[in-house]
Structures are given as structure tokens and as C-alpha cells.
Amino acid sequence: MIKVLIVDDHAIVRRGLKQILADIPDMEVFGEAASGDEALRFIRDQGWNIMLLDIAMPGKNVMELIKLAKHQSPHLPILILSMYPEDQYAIRMLRAGADGYLTKESAPEQLVEAIRKVAKGGKYISPAMTEKLIAELNPNQEIPLHNTLTDREFQVFCGICAGKSITDLAQQMTLSIKTISTYRTRLMKKMNMSKNAEIIHYAFKNDLLK
Template sequence: MIRIGLVDDHLIVRAGIKQFLCEQVDLRVTAEAANGIEALEMARGGEVDVLVMDLSMPDQGGVDALSAIKARFPDLPVLILSGFPETHYATHLLKLGAAGYLNKDCDPQDIISAIRTVFRGRKYITPAVAELLADGLSGDVEKQPHEQLSEREFQVFLRLAKGETVGAMADAMALSVKTVSTYRSRVLEKLNLSTNSDLTYYALKNGLIQ
């Protein structure tokens, strides 16, 4: 039996996924959470074998939650199930330690296959994500500016775009204010932007935040 933790801030989404998964004899949803903070507590409890997690959630989103969970529980597979297209997040999150990335428009059977795959310790790579990874290796496709960011810079970028202050980020990410400010400067430079408002506009325009 594969014990699954569902992390999504929409109760109806969790209910729908749970009902579908419970029709499988080898899958059981044993825990649910509405944000990244609760997801980390779920991981600490040690009662799940696979986490299926959304990205866009209040309090703490999936990007930060993934980073925190993998730092503490590197062997726990985290499957990202997001409303954002693969092109926006997939390669970044795989580098952060995600076991796989699925768009919520996927065939429900893909979720089942993905859970079984990551439970066995393997990555679940969809054809769309495989193409992105191949393009990144070959350099055939010109990258968007935000794709040039390091994983930590990408985390800082998303937090800034959502309106979080440097001080709040420093506390949440266990970094000094000076370090976060340095990351902010690098992000602005790499994206060729000047202000936090510019970052927010860029993120909205590129579908990186809602």
C-alpha cells in the first residue's frame, strides 16, 4: 500500500483526487494539507510515502515547501501537480528535488502512474518535460530570462514578485537580510529590471504567479 499525502489549498480539488486515488487497490490518501507549512509537518509525521503537492498556495507555496522538505527528508518523493504549464516551473523544480511534475490538465491515469513510479525511487518525466530537459541540454531553444536564475534566485524572485519584503524573506529562508538583498540585486540584474513592481509585472505576464 502506497500512503499518499495530498497538498492543495482547494478542498474540492483534494476531495476529487482522493476519491479517484482510493479506487486503486494499492493507493491510499492518509494525510491532507492546505499549504507548504502543513506539508512540512506532514513529512515530519512520517506517515506518507509520496507527497502530491500543488504550487500556488497561501502562507507557503510549493516552491519553498519543496526546498524545505527535500532539505530535511531527501528520500521522500514529492510529485508536483500544478495548474502552471510545464514550461514555467518543471525544470526548476526537478533541480530542486521534485520527483516529477504534472499539469492539472493531465489524464488522471498519469497521476496514478506517476505516484507508482516515484514511490519506486524513480523520476516521473512526461514527454513535455523530457523535451524541455533535452532542449536545455542541447541549447536549441533560447531561454527566457527567468530560466537563467539559479534555484535560490528563483525562490527569491517568486517571493519578491508576490510582494514579500526582504526582511520577511530573510526570516522565512533562514538567511541574513544582506544575503537576500544580494540575491534581489542579482535577480533584477539578470532580468534587466529595476524595481519589485517590475518583478511582479514580469511574473504575471509570464504566468509564474496568479
């Protein structure tokens, strides 16, 4: 039996996932968490075969949450289930330590396949994403500007897109205001931008916001 932990702040999403998995004989939802902190408490208290994790959780940034979860339970498979486009976020999540990435628009059959593969120790991305990665191996392929950012710079980028101030981000990421400002300066330079409005416009244009 694959013991599933669902981590999503929307009750209706958790209910829908439970309904999908209720008909699968080798899977059962043994726990639900509505925040990253709650998920970490679940991980400490229970043994899970897989965690389904939403990318946009209240509190901790998802990349930080992945790293903390892997620190607490190194062998816990994590499957990201998100409304954000796979081609924009999947690789960054995998680099952070996730084992698979699936959009919430995917068919239930894909979800079941992904859970089984990741729970057995494999990695999962969609066939379409696999083809895109192969295409990007071409040295002449242009790399999107946001993919040149480090994880910390990308966290600041996402925070700015969400309308958070430097002070808000410093509190959320438990870093100094000066450090956050440095990350902002670096990402602005890498992306050839000078204003927050340019970052937000870029995010909308590249389908990075929902």
C-alpha cells in the same frame, strides 16, 4: 498499497484528488495537510510512499519545503501537482529535490501513472516536457531569463511577483533584509531590469503567474 499524503491548502483540491484515487485499488490517501509546516509534522509521524505537493503553499517556499522534507525523510518520493506551467517550473522543482511534476489540468490517468512511477523510485515529467528538454540541449537554444536565476534569486523573484516587500521576504526566508536586497539586485542585473513592475510584467508575459 501506495500510501499517499496530499499537501494542498485548498480543501476542494484535496477532496478531488481523494475522489480520483478512491477508485484505484493499489492507492489510498492516508493523510492530508493544508500547509508546509503541517506536512512536515505528518512526515515525522507517519511512513508514506509518496507526497503530492502543491507548488503554492502558505508559509515556507516550496523549494525550501522540498529540501526540508527530503532532509527529514530522504527516501520520500515527492510529486509536485501544480496549476503553474510545467515548462516554467518543472526543472527547478526537480533540481530542488522533487521526483516529478504534473499540472492540475492533467488527466486523472496521468496522475495515477505519475504516482506509480514516482512511488517506485522513478522520475516523472510529461512526454511534451521531455521533448522540450531535448530541444533545449541545442546550444543555440535561447534560455529564458528566469532560468538563469539561482534558487534563492528565484524565490525573491516569485515573492516580488506576489507583491511581497523586502521585509516580508526576509521574514519568510529567515534571512536578513540586506541579503534579500542583494538577491534582488543580482536578479535585476541578470534580467536587465530596474523596477519591480518590470519583473511582474515579465512574469505575466511568460505565464509564470496564475
